[in-house]
Amino acid sequence: MNQPASNWTRLLRLFQPATHTTKFLGLALLLPAMMTACLLVVILSAGPSKSGTSNLEALLLAIGFFILPLIALLLGIAALREPRYPPRAVLWLAATLLVFTGGSLVSFLMFIDPQMEPLTAIVFMLIVILPAALLVSLPAIYSGAKTLPELRATLIAAAGERALAYIAARGMISLAELSMLVDVSQNEIDNLVDELLRSGQLAGMLDTTSGQVFTAAYLAEQQRQLLEWVNLRGNIRIEELARLLKTTPPTVSDWIYQLVQRGQFNGYINWGKGLVYAASARKIGANSQCPECGGALAPAGGQKIICLHCGTEMWEKA
Secondary structure (H helix, E strand, C coil): CCCCCCHHHHHHHHHCCCHHHHHHHHHHCHHHHHHHHHHHHHHHHHCCCCCCCCHHHHHHHHHHHHHHHHHHHHHHHHHHHCCCHHHHHHHHHHHHHHHHHHHHHHHHHHHHCCCCCHHHHHHHHHHHHHHHHHHHHHHHHHHHHHHHHHHHHHHHHHHHHHHHHHHHHHCEEEHHHHHHHHCCCHHHHHHHHHHHHHCCCCCEEEECCCCEEEEHHHHHHHHHHHHHHHHHHCEEEHHHHHHHCCCCHHHHHHHHHHHHHCCCCCEEEECCCCEEEECCHHHCCCCCECCCCCCEEEECCCCEEEECCCCCEEECCC
16 A cells, blocks of 8 residues: 655645746856855955955845845746746745845844944835835735645645545544544544545445444455354344444444345344344245244335334345
């Protein structure tokens, strides 16, 4: 059985840019990298500034004023080239953060500069940097809104894969336990299992009465064992069958009806006593007497025959 992909793996795939976008960024970011290296060489080789500005402050000013905005511009161009919304949202968000970081760095250097009024740095931050960051964030917000449905679908698909893995491994599992294992609320786990059954990803059955889900192979094996117990005992209580098969009495009743519909169950049931009897269906007919009480029998539709006295149900073999 293949191990289902983790949520992190699926999210990485969802937000991974297209190949041509990645190649563009790889080449385009060489420019700011080279500019940073050149600035570092020039500033370090120039010696102390006559204006009193340290080499570190000069480098930080160049990075905040030129390098980071340039990288933000390249990320914006890459976002425009990206065809999918999830990676586009990430690129625009990164560009927004770089604009804000660069502006904050420049504002901080202005604030600590003794030759400038602190108010100038604050005004620069409020009037220039924040509006610029807000403007760049608008495409990020739009792309993020478009990403939400894809993100939800990805997380649901991941939960579905995990649910399939647990159901296949167990054969039978309760919805409550599956909800905890898959980390999906109990209100949503029913819909998740229903979707797996409808889409054909899960070959099995959802028993809403017992709150359990079965694989087709597990269900076939349980029903085979049910027939074996009935034939071995001759008659057996439904409650005991449920205990032996580790399920609930209503589920056993449903399984018996499924076997009847497929023509695999030969016998009769006294619902009042909760007893299942093994008998040759060829010996049961509308003109026979009830094997339980000797009462008169009457057809009840299809191959079903019912005792008019005790209510025992029998099935006539086709």
